Amino acid sequence: VTPSVDAQKYPAPLTAELAELLNGVATATLTAQLQKRGIRNTFFTGLVPIKRGQRLLGTAKTLRYVPMREDLMPTLQVGENAQRRAVETIEAGQVLVIEARNSPEAGTIGDVLSMRALARGATGVITDGCVRDSEAVGRLEIPVYLRSTHGATLNRDHLPLDIDVPIACAGVLVMPGDVIVGDEDGAMLIPAALVDEVARDAAEQELRDAWSFSRVAAGESSVGVFPISAARLPEYEVWKTTQ
Amino acid sequence: VTPSVDAQKYPAPLTAELAELLNGVATATLTAQLQKRGIRNTFFTGLVPIKRGQRLLGTAKTLRYVPMREDLMPTLQVGENAQRRAVETIEAGQVLVIEARNSPEAGTIGDVLSMRALARGATGVITDGCVRDSEAVGRLEIPVYLRSTHGATLNRDHLPLDIDVPIACAGVLVMPGDVIVGDEDGAMLIPAALVDEVARDAAEQELRDAWSFSRVAAGESSVGVFPISAARLPEYEVWKTTQ
Amino acid sequence: VTPSVDAQKYPAPLTAELAELLNGVATATLTAQLQKRGIRNTFFTGLVPIKRGQRLLGTAKTLRYVPMREDLMPTLQVGENAQRRAVETIEAGQVLVIEARNSPEAGTIGDVLSMRALARGATGVITDGCVRDSEAVGRLEIPVYLRSTHGATLNRDHLPLDIDVPIACAGVLVMPGDVIVGDEDGAMLIPAALVDEVARDAAEQELRDAWSFSRVAAGESSVGVFPISAARLPEYEVWKTTQ
Amino acid sequence: VTPSVDAQKYPAPLTAELAELLNGVATATLTAQLQKRGIRNTFFTGLVPIKRGQRLLGTAKTLRYVPMREDLMPTLQVGENAQRRAVETIEAGQVLVIEARNSPEAGTIGDVLSMRALARGATGVITDGCVRDSEAVGRLEIPVYLRSTHGATLNRDHLPLDIDVPIACAGVLVMPGDVIVGDEDGAMLIPAALVDEVARDAAEQELRDAWSFSRVAAGESSVGVFPISAARLPEYEVWKTTQ
């Protein structure tokens, strides 16, 4: 029996508590937390959600494509190739992250294999290339982030090389097991070793920003309010207890 | 009296039967069929549908723009210029396909001439440049594929040169009379001479993919199922008779 | 008390009459009017509305970002930096226009400061960079035009330098006080000194185009109708009195 | 017997007198003269000379490439294809100008056909694609302008379509018979109808600039000297008689 998405346990380093925290914060807040720690390059620039209103969370299962070389098709494309191995070994709570060298000129995954990943419990797909059959893929209960859509199969530009290795996706180095988060801004990663502290600090930051927003929406100046000055902090702390 | 879209007969090589087949398959399936035949470059990379849920089908009526040269405006822009001739000679079942050198910096068609093409029975517009008045164009009952939207008229970048000649649209060579198909992935062409065999093979492929999808959705491995192995083919054949 | 958007008076050179005229014409019509006057470069190429169905009108309040240089953060980023000064001094009827060198790799504004601008009566935001927290920003009652979305804060790429100076936004020179208009095609500017004549001529052009569209929709050839020939002008003039 | 380059008569509209004038002025001066006449787009942006110190002059013989479509190779590539027809019909004093859609990914001409064009009296080659065998081509006594070099044959990206038609080369509309000029800045065209007046005005401008340069080199301010003020014009006129 295939694991159901609802019943999943996220793989480490995610816990139910961290997952709940992460589902409540914006990718912008998480990205800012990493910037504060001197880690500048974690947001998948240029990738967009396949539909509005989706959120993504899981750990990275990586898949690497390399440029097409026709003489290597017998070696790399046929049979249980890396693309196939990726979707047949992905586990519940994992996100399939594909390196396709940002190519806008070929598909990298379609509806059948996306469905297979979903059926195995995958909680998302990130590709820096294109999606084929995007209407069908968009109907699946799995969040997908992509560069654009294209009708061509992956072999127009790519050969699948390997899985479970470090990859460069949309200019970001992804290590297997990194935590992937997505919302309407796009998707990004949190290094596995930092997910606990980043999730907690981001949740606190999100609350602070909510208070700042409420003050500004009420007509106050942003000065002293965003970020919260020492003078206003007690006010925020009181408000926080009501949330 | 202007031909109505509903009453149209598609021009050759389309027949009612082929049109029905083609309306039932994804551009991704058609593109893959052409790739199998060694024809790699038929999908209009980078063009997007002006609205969700549209499908396009027709034969190519071509229009070529060249870079603006102010000294040639009296020759190429005035009066019954090529853009005008294109929309005034387009016939029922044709798709206006515009070469605009992928420029994101100027419009290539707006609402009035799109309406005129529609009124003459055109079944679509493809431009590798921009659309002006995109809100109004999007309300018309004609599918449009475009690079992006822009307020400037075509003369910011272009002069209309000629119609009914081979063109390069979004990096694809389009011959007048080629069959154009569009869905949510984007739009692509089928060489006129191949439309019959490609439509039939694509329809069969689409069915096979539907079966594969249903098996994977039911929790099966994709191995042996996508593509369908010899062992599973009989099962598919039975299922096919029920569709 | 913060000025409310509904009660605003647009700053000069906008008047209530001009605002009404401008709200009734497409950016494509306005851009074409400026092209007729030999002004080619007024449309913000590549920027898209954050949501469908929005219109924007106001006068430009400019904000200039320059490339990040870490040694200058103490000078340019801290305290009442230029970004902060921009949103805290923006006035009712103004549009915040941000120069971010077309970078797709960092945010330039998020929900709190967008809310602050809105609370002060700003009628729009234009950035040639990215927006953070785009879901929250999209819920605000303020039209926003952007290149794309990104989770990183501005300091990934930018330092805020100055306000109320000429800027280059999406390849367009914007002077403080220029009139900014946006619709679904995108956004553009009208030089302050030309707004009166351009608004009036565009309104007339919009009416003419509406008549042309109605004739073409009724099945007429576009010849003589778009643009309106001398022979058809009387017919248009009669129709115009009925609008 | 093949016409020799030295013995050539340039085809109309070039005359020996105009050719001498044009060989004495910079492409920058010619481009500026066309800008003064409101013609903005005549310089082949992004193309570089294959070697230092070359000058090019001739009239345009055009060749159009379109994107590769494998099903059309039997029609467009074989036998006396358009590329072949171009070099076998080029005449003394003509420049072969190739439209290759600015592709950096394939060759468009190599040493044998460049030699053939030279042997027939061609005075230059302009391609907005790549040159193969660039070392051998660079040794020929024919000036060549190119985007870059590439080992692949044209069929990697292109099919030759037609000759002696208007083309878009490096973003410039080239009509057969336009005058082409090249120096170290790059190459550009002069519309055939304007070559007489542009050549004469450019020659005068070149002289004026030479005087301005001499004054500035002597330590004078550029004010009043570049451009030459009315007060300094007599001085220039005297100097001019000495040149």
Next chain:
Amino acid sequence: VTPSVDAQKYPAPLTAELAELLNGVATATLTAQLQKRGIRNTFFTGLVPIKRGQRLLGTAKTLRYVPMREDLMPTLQVGENAQRRAVETIEAGQVLVIEARNSPEAGTIGDVLSMRALARGATGVITDGCVRDSEAVGRLEIPVYLRSTHGATLNRDHLPLDIDVPIACAGVLVMPGDVIVGDEDGAMLIPAALVDEVARDAAEQELRDAWSFSRVAAGESSVGVFPISAARLPEYEVWKTTQ
């Protein structure tokens, strides 16, 4: 003692005979031979030789860079990192081929490590990123192909990940051991398994092209001569015996 370049034996699959053949043919001829075999993507598009007149030959030693992630510097950058391992394990007759994701914004190698590779017998460097200290590197007796020059160290954009794995360099899939050839057009690879037949066929092609060139240089039409028609083949065969 470090192996000297002159005394090297190329590693398999190169032999002295193949090396001599390959040193006598243009990369354009080799690329065309691979295209004939249906292998389209072997030329390193966009890379240029660091100096004129160089030729490169050797087998690929690969080095993969991935995008900078500051939290992984302690893992990937320090000590005997992959860049260091590459130059300290490269062998005589090998070419260091670097994947740097085509970044123009950081160096990938400088003079000291290029010198070390040369001292170990390396016969070339290919990087799809930039070279630092390019003047010093250009003085070394080792051919280098690069995208451009840049002063920043690799850590501005990159972390060194691994060696001796398949890489994507300038859009080409490079397998360790592939044969790399460079001349003034640029550089390309020959799949190891094909080097024998490709070298021999290319040498024959080069001779044929030389005969064609000589005929065209003598004033003949290219028809029947390039490619050589059956009627002219005997003439070529005679000429060939004189070479």
Next chain:
Amino acid sequence: VTPSVDAQKYPAPLTAELAELLNGVATATLTAQLQKRGIRNTFFTGLVPIKRGQRLLGTAKTLRYVPMREDLMPTLQVGENAQRRAVETIEAGQVLVIEARNSPEAGTIGDVLSMRALARGATGVITDGCVRDSEAVGRLEIPVYLRSTHGATLNRDHLPLDIDVPIACAGVLVMPGDVIVGDEDGAMLIPAALVDEVARDAAEQELRDAWSFSRVAAGESSVGVFPISAARLPEYEVWKTTQ
């Protein structure tokens, strides 16, 4: 009398001692020193020297161009415009640094005004746009760095706006008075406040790299030698006294 280049005193913060140090180190070494201090973005990516073998040193005199807007030509282009003011107020030891938004489509300076800058003692020109009359400019005794060459005057794309303000040149924030250095790799800046320590540390680094290079050239492993290990440092210190 115009100041002569030879007699110049560099303006602060340059001293004769610092100038001598800086003329002896590579831009790659200086860029690396700034990277060590956390300043990542100081190299003018994509700009190339106009000729081989040049070095540039001076302090930044800035000039800002903005996008052409025809209605503002009477305000910004005529008379003593910003471009003119820049070359007429530049002082001995200064480098003219031009922001032209990286446009490859228009010139930004030509031979006469480059000569004027040189005559006033300027020691270089940096433009992220194009140079006109590049052959003549290249003959001047002034180092120039540029994106490429183009025949069009600046008004094809630009209006000169202002001088002596912070600018973004080739993606780098330049403050008036920053120190500019150029060699064959390209050009970069040193923040004025850091020039003393960076020059000294770079000079020491350059010496260390020279020793490392000499060791590696002699056949040693790079390990322990580059960078110099504690164990080898005494050896370097002895060698250093001989330089």
